[in-house]
Amino acid sequence: MNVEALNEALALVFTLETMFWLVAGVFLGVGLGAIPGLTASTGIALVLPLSFLLDITGMLGLLIGLYKGAVFGGSISAISFAIPGSPDSAATVYDGYKLTKQGKGRKAILIALYSSVTADTLSDIIVILIAPTIALMALQFGPSERLWLMVVAIALLGALSGRHLAKGMLSAGIGLFLGTIGTDPVSNVPRNTFDQVWLRDGLHLVPLVIGIFAMSQMLEQGLGVLRSSRRVQEASGKLADLFSKTSEGLTFREYLSCWREMGIGLGVGTFVGTLPGLGATVAAFLSYGIAKQSFPEKRIGEGSIHGIAAAEAGNNATVGPTLVPLLAFGIPGSATAALIGAALMLQGVTPSPRMFTLHPEVIYALFMILFIGNFVNLGIGRAFGFLYARLGQVSPRVLVPTIMVMAVIGAYSARGDVYDIYMMLGLGFLGFMMRKIGVPEAPLIITFLIAPMLEENLRRALLINRGEWTPALFNSPLAITMAAFAALVIVITFRMNIGAKLAKVGRADAGSEPRVK
Secondary structure, X not given: OOHHHHHHHHHHHOOHHHHXXXXXXXXXXXXXXXXXXXXXXXXXXXXXXXXXXXXXXXXXHHHHHHHHHHHHHHHHHHHHHOOOOOHHHHHHHHHHHHHHHOOOHHHHHHHHHHHHHHHHHHHHHHHHHHHHHHHHHHOOOOHHHHHHHHHHHHHHHHHHOOOOHHHHHHHHHHHHHHHHOEEOOOXXXXXXXXXXXXXXXXXXXXXXHHHHHHHHHHHHHHHOHHHHHHHHHHHHHHHHHHHOOOOOOOOHHHHHHOHHHHHHHHHHHHXXXXXXXXXXXXXXXXXXXXXXXXXXXXXXXXXXXXXXXXXXXXXXXOOOHHHHHHHHHOOOOOHHHHHXXXXXXXXXOOOOOOHHHHOHHHHHHHHHHHHHHHHHXXXXXXXXXXXXXXXXXXXXXXXXXXXXXXXXXXXXXXXXXXXXXXXXHHHHHHHHHHHHOOOOXXXXXXXXXXXXXXXXXXXXXXXXXXXXXXXXXOOOHHHHHHHHHHHHHHHHHHHHHHHHHHHHHHHHHHHHOOOOO
């Protein structure tokens, strides 16, 4: 342990400014999560321009606090209105909304809060223990190994980020293409700029993430304004149960009775979070499904606090682990981790294994903020969680144009360049079209960020091997193994997709066969 760096991190984190931004981040995150349609990625994309104005610990406090708060906040609208604030909380609807209809909404929100904080805290401890070890291993990788590691990450992203391999790979391909726009770093020749001078510096990160995440979501939300408004109005009458002091609360014994479900969520969420592309939604449904199958006597799915505990522990346990690939290899584990990595880059700190030796004080500060953020989340969730349920009643007619204006301001404020607004709007329409045809956005953002590293390691490997492609790509058993694994992931995913389609066609044919009398 670097004692000097640890002392420096303590001095950076335990300041009034850092604590203020951490509290502000959690406060904002829970509120954003409680509003249907707004996710952690949307919130971070909107506040990313603030990274230029804050020091690095203030920035980490704001973004990590927002991330933690938003993942929990999604459960509030899921429980109150049966409308998950984000896909991460969709599994919470099954039991949470049934408890609200039974007049036990307060109990449902409290178990969601406590299971979220419990699993998040324990998973952060695991991250603090394993991340440095993985980073030490990653330092032994050469250019070829790093190149194939990124290819494996792209293959996993394409395979796991959506139901269709082709759509996931299409998103990853678009991200790689966008990452090559600008001036070639070696020959200094413009490429993929379409003779536009303002593209010679490449696409700027801030308008890219605001357009893909925030603007595209608001365009989609704008089309569904009437439907969303009706559904929230129908559910608003049930909020009295959440705020009534006579409503049934949660006892300590009931909290302890959910330890098995929280343990399942912790294990599944920690494992899933470390894999690029899976994310909190998969962890929540997987944890919920395992708990339901393992404990049928608890009647999960019929209005049980045990189902809420499993789902919320699962999605919140991914928050810390999703940063492990980012810190250890420089490869973001999720779209939100990619945005946090982008904010670090804007501060002049490039996420990579060398970050543990070049910027150990930043690593220690990040670990501290991860841990402290859980207690801030607990306090704010306990004090304001029931009030945040009212945010679900905010009319989309007000919300959508407000966030669109914020997106325009955020895109322009990063560099003061009007072309960034055009870029953000164009990428917003691109993100909207991707949403309409079911192409995930996460692979695009992640591959956009790793494209420069991918190119750098490829060119370095070629220079070392004097332009010979075979030794540059396959110069060690580890490089060969990772290349084979990437190919195996694509083949297995392709075969599974084909098998699923054939089975679906077979069922359809069987259902259409005429009955023999």
